[in-house]
Amino acid sequence: MRGHNYRSLYMHELSIALRAVETIVEDLADHSGSVLSVQIRVGALSGVVPDSLRFAWDVACADTRLSGSVLEIEEVPVRIWCEACQCEHTLPDADFVFRCPRCAASVTEVMAGRELEILSVELTEHESPQAH
Amino acid sequence: MNPPKLIEIRKNILKKNDELAQGLRTRFATHGVFVANFVSSPGTGKTELLKYTMARLTERFAVAAIVGDVETENDAIRLRKSGAPAYQVETHNMCHLESFHIEKAIAAASSQFRVEELDLLIVENVGNLVCTSAFDLGEDLQVVLVSTTEGEDKPLKYPKIFDRSDVCILTKMDLAEALEFDHAQMRASIDAVKPGMPVFEVSAKTGLGMDAWIDYLAGRVEEKQAVETPAWVS
Ligand SMILES: Nc1nc2c(ncn2[C@@H]2O[C@H](COP(=O)(O)OP(=O)(O)O)[C@@H](O)[C@H]2O)c(=O)[nH]1
Numbered sequence: 267m268r269g270h271n272y273r274s275l276y277m278h279e280l281s282i283a284l285r286a287v288e289t290i291v292e293d294l295a296d297h298s299g300s301v302l303s304v305q306i307r308v309g310a311l312s313g314v315v316p317d318s319l320r321f322a323w324d325v326a327c328a329d330t331r332l333s334g335s336v337l338e339i340e341e342v343p344v345r346i347w348c349e350a351c352q353c354e355h356t357l358p359d360a361d362f363v364f365r366c367p368r369c370a371a372s373v374t375e376v377m378a379g380r381e382l383e384i385l386s387v388e389l390t391e392h393e394s395p396q397a398h
Numbered sequence: 399m400n401p402p403k404l405i406e407i408r409k410n411i412l413k414k415n416d417e418l419a420q421g422l423r424t425r426f427a428t429h430g431v432f433v434a435n436f437v438s439s440p441g442t443g444k445t446e447l448l449k450y451t452m453a454r455l456t457e458r459f460a461v462a463a464i465v466g467d468v469e470t471e472n473d474a475i476r477l478r479k480s481g482a483p484a485y486q487v488e489t490h491n492m493c494h495l496e497s498f499h500i501e502k503a504i505a506a507a508s509s510q511f512r513v514e515e516l517d518l519l520i521v522e523n524v525g526n527l528v529c530t531s532a533f534d535l536g537e538d539l540q541v542v543l544v545s546t547t548e549g550e551d552k553p554l555k556y557p558k559i560f561d562r563s564d565v566c567i568l569t570k571m572d573l574a575e576a577l578e579f580d581h582a583q584m585r586a587s588i589d590a591v592k593p594g595m596p597v598f599e600v601s602a603k604t605g606l607g608m609d610a611w612i613d614y615l616a617g618r619v620e621e622k623q624a625v626e627t628p629a630w631v632s
């Protein structure tokens with residue numbers, strides 16, 4: 267990403283990471299064990315930079331049951347639908363020009379790329395509280 | 399040790415923000431309050447545009463503003479010169495507003511304005527084109543501003559915020575000639591990232607182009623007031 271400073275980038279993805287951790291902790295209230303990994307889906311249009319999210323992850327997980335968990339990000343490219351050609355196109359990474367690559371018509375229908383979703387977590391259940 | 403097990407979550411990361419924003423949206427709808435969120439880089443001219451806009455609309459509508467800034471209360475002080483109330487949100491170094499900021503601000507600003515009595519609530523977001531793009535605030539309209547000084551390719555560099563915004567305002571049009579600003583190229587950049595996006599070219603210094611913008615916003619506010627409170631709103 268261009269044109270913004272380190273601090274603002276950091277703050278933004280940290281907020282997102284903190285929200286994710288919060289949601290997961292709530293969802294796992296009925297499960298015991300510690301979290302090994304978290305699977306997340308991030309669309310190219312979501313406003314979240316995957317590397318920054320990875321960078322913020324450890325900080326966001328500190329002092330929670332997600333501490334030490336690995337963040338696995340599935341990146342989703344932007345897919346658009348051209349009404350004129352009746353076909354779907356995947357836009358090249360970091361080049362979001364909403365125009366059909368085949369007929370050059372302007373396209374407003376975005377089929378995918380705005381996702382920001384927690385898919386699943388991988389949990390280890392210990393036999394006993396002391397087990398490591 | 400048992401083998402690890404996979405637990406499905408399938409939830410939007412910003413679920414809490416979005417739920418709170420949806421709650422705010424319902425509340426605004428109940429009281430017929432139109433909410434507009436203004437985003438841009440620092441220095442593009444949000445405060446200047448909004449001071450002008452609020453001064454023009456304050457005779458016709460009950461208007462108030464919430465301003466997010468990482469540093470000072472300057473913007474709220476400048477906005478109050480319009481004659482309408484403005485409440486400064488302390489973001490505590492956060493580079494964007496989230497829906498909880500809006501909810502808190504509405505409660506904290508009750509000595510200055512009561513949100514139920516408003517026709518138009520203006521939100522000046524923190525100056526940032528990256529971080530503001532992910533957070534729904536319960537607004538009806540998101541306006542992205544770009545100035546003539548920022549280069550005609552600016553929209554191409556920040557497609558995400560354009561994707562999320564409804565309207566674009568080009569500011570500092572009084573400087574266009576001196577800067578050899580290329581209107582056609584800027585329009586093409588905007589159209590590439592958000593086809594069909596309405597664009598207003600204005601100057602807060604000279605008032606150039608402001609009538610069209612003010613008419614548009616006033617029309618949107620009246621449109622919302624004309625809508626009956628939906629039956630599902632309790
Ligand atoms: N020439 C000119 N300068 C402007 C205009 N609008 C804002 N400015 C100036 O640009 C600077 C930043 O404006 P401000 O409203 O504080 O930007 P914000 O950070 O987006 O809120 C200030 O010095 C303003 O006086 C305009 O229409 N024309």
Ligand SMILES: [Mg+2]
Binds near residue numbers: 445446473522
């Ligand atoms: Mg400002």
Ligand SMILES: [Zn+2]
Binds near residue numbers: 348370
């Ligand atoms: Zn096509």
